[in-house]
Amino acid sequence: MTMETINPQFEKELETLRQRLEEAEDVRRAITHGEVDAFVVGPGGNGRVLLLANAYQRYRQVVERMQQGAVTATPGGQILFANQRFADLIGVPLAQLYTAPLETYVRVSDRARVSQFIMLSARDSRVEVELTRRDGSTIPVQIEVASFADGYATLLVTDLRPGQWPSFAREALQSICATLEKLEQPAAREIRAEVERLAGMIDEMKDVNPGR
């Protein structure tokens, strides 16, 4: 068969198929060369983006260096991810936390509240409860929903023991002050003065109310 005998419709289909094959080959090449770090999965318009490990490495490093505990849990309260800070808070090796029920590390009387809190998972909502450490002691914490995606809640856990949260808050305020210092507007100076006043109040609170 020669090219002259191919009908135009068939030729058009052939061109479409050739283009699709080229595109499929380009996807394969890009994957094998490590040129992509995310994929769209899911049917039709309901696709979602899956990131390869390296793509969120930077964010993971930030999470690992945070002064707050971070936990990602299923609606049923099973731990899918926790950072080292959270492991340190409850005195349990990090490796033991994966897939463990979060409620194991919550004081018995607070478990129902935490379960309900995770199930509702309203962004920015907070609850104050006590965690149970491996040695049996308890520590007051504030749990906050940082994000909720794909049915999983990511929780930030702030240590409320004396000398813990004020220093954390102070660090944040110092960072704000440093930023404001770079701005030369009069308004920035005023805000900075207010922030420093707030820092002073935190220090006073630490002395007056050592339980918080």
Add this chain to the structure above:
Amino acid sequence: MTSMQPSAGEKWNLRLYTAGQSPKSLAALANLKKVCEEHLAGRYSIEVVDLMKNPRLAKDDQIVAIPTLVRKLPEPLRRLVGDLSDTERTLVGLQIRPGK
């Protein structure tokens, strides 16, 4: 190559699908801007579509891997998958330079 080469002076409308600030997405954008500035200066526009914010937009151009560059104009539509680190491949893929 079966498709026609775009003529000089045509407006180029490019859409880059990214996944937030993933390393490959950032690399693709940087590489794309470099290529455009060197070869299409003054006659291109780049639209960045972040699929982390709205994954539904992937359907429009049948995106499966990220980053992916779509040449909307000049027609015909072309797709290039990857971080565009191979400049020669990018130039040929976009038909800025004829393939061998």
